[in-house]
Amino acid sequence: xxxxxxxxxxxxxGTKQTLRTQAQQILPALTVFFSSLNYSExxxxxxxxxxxxxxxxxxxxxxxxxxxxxxxxxKWQLCADTSQNSADLTYEAEVLKSINNxxxxxxxxxxxxxxxxxxxAPPLLAYENIILQILGQLQQLTIFVIPYYPNGSLxxxxxxxxxxxxxxxxxxxxxxxxxxxxxxxxxxGWLHNDIKPSNIFLEGFLPNNADISRIxxxxxxxxxxxxxxxxxxxxxxxxxxxxxxxxxxxxxCGTTTQSDVYAFGIxxxxxxxxxxxxxVDAQSSDSMIDWAxxxxxxxxxxxxxEYRNYQGIVxxxxxxxxxxxxxxxxxxxxxxxxx
Numbered sequence: 001x002x003x004x005x006x007x008x009x010x011x012x013x014g015t016k017q018t019l020r021t022q023a024q025q026i027l028p029a030l031t032v033f034f035s036s037l038n039y040s041e042x043x044x045x046x047x048x049x050x051x052x053x054x055x056x057x058x059x060x061x062x063x064x065x066x067x068x069x070x071x072x073x074x075k076w077q078l079c080a081d082t083s084q085n086s087a088d089l090t091y092e093a094e095v096l097k098s099i100n101n102x103x104x105x106x107x108x109x110x111x112x113x114x115x116x117x118x119x120x121a122p123p124l125l126a127y128e129n130i131i132l133q134i135l136g137q138l139q140q141l142t143i144f145v146i147p148y149y150p151n152g153s154l155x156x157x158x159x160x161x162x163x164x165x166x167x168x169x170x171x172x173x174x175x176x177x178x179x180x181x182x183x184x185x186x187x188x189g190w191l192h193n194d195i196k197p198s199n200i201f202l203e204g205f206l207p208n209n210a211d212i213s214r215i216x217x218x219x220x221x222x223x224x225x226x227x228x229x230x231x232x233x234x235x236x237x238x239x240x241x242x243x244x245x246x247x248x249x250x251x252x253c254g255t256t257t258q259s260d261v262y263a264f265g266i267x268x269x270x271x272x273x274x275x276x277x278x279x280v281d282a283q284s285s286d287s288m289i290d291w292a293x294x295x296x297x298x299x300x301x302x303x304x305x306e307y308r309n310y311q312g313i314v315x316x317x318x319x320x321x322x323x324x325x326x327x328x329x330x331x332x333x334x335x336x337x338x339x
Contacts, residue, residue, distance in 0.1 A: 196266075
């Protein structure tokens with residue numbers, strides 16, 4: 001799907017060539033280093049450059065097999081300033097540890113769902129800060145490791161080829177379980193701030209009989225780079241993914257539980273219909289203004305007839321004014337369960 005990248009979404013001129021050069025210089029050295037840590041079958045899947053930084057400063061995603069941890073995803077970040085940790089990745093690792101500890105300790109966590117949720121997020125299998133020499137230059141390498149989920153993300157399930165195979169019951173189950181994940185995340189004191197299909201892993205398929213059409217999904221939230229404490233002041237800058245940002249975020253307000261509710265409303269519509277309720281022209285000269293206009297002014301489209309019983313929930317989740325929007329995910333779940 002287009003327009004799904006997190007802000008910033010403008011790629012500077014020459015970045016592609018810079019990334020090619022970085023890949024040729026850095027990835028072979030990282031492969032050797034990961035091999036020394038007992039990783040094998042190493043496959044580098046993503047590489048991106050850090051803004052306003054050294055040409056060697058970058059971050060990426062690597063898939064591998066570990067002798068003890070099994071199949072894993074390694075999220076890594078290189079920083080030329082060896083006097084400090086890579087702040088972005090260090091922050092995300094700390095958030096992930098906090099979420100896992102809090103969710104594991106909450107006695108009331110596993111309730112309400114027929115297939116009780118066992119976790120909110122993937123477990124953090126390993127986390128390290130290491131000084132590494134690459135091309136004769138010392139670099140700070142920060143890595144954290146989570147399990148590899150072969151079924152991918154909810155975004156894969158909503159792709160054109162797979163979406164047509166989803167039953168109405170499966171769509172409802174994906175909506176309901178996503179709502180529970182966000183609700184429990186808020187309950188332990190965290191906002192996600194970047195809810196979207198690509199940030200929801202399919203931990204596994206749970207067949208409840210031989211009929212493939214009745215397979216259910218087991219979901220996990222991921223990518224907590226923008227996560228924030230619920231009751232702490234947040235930045236008013238519209239960080240996140242433009243297609244899912246609430247109107248108040250475009251108007252200079254900070255993040256709240258209601259901004260996660262709004263993003264869930266977009267997600268809910270997308271699961272039901274197969275596309276988002278709002279879109280901008282890929283050739284737009286100023287896509288950010290276009291996105292702001294869609295979220296702040298465009299009315300929510302009507303759902304197809306077979307999903308009209310969801311219309312009131314979608315409308316209230318996507319209300320432009322926070323006073324008319326659901327106040328929290330508990331209220332959303334109350335109405336979803338009535339269905």
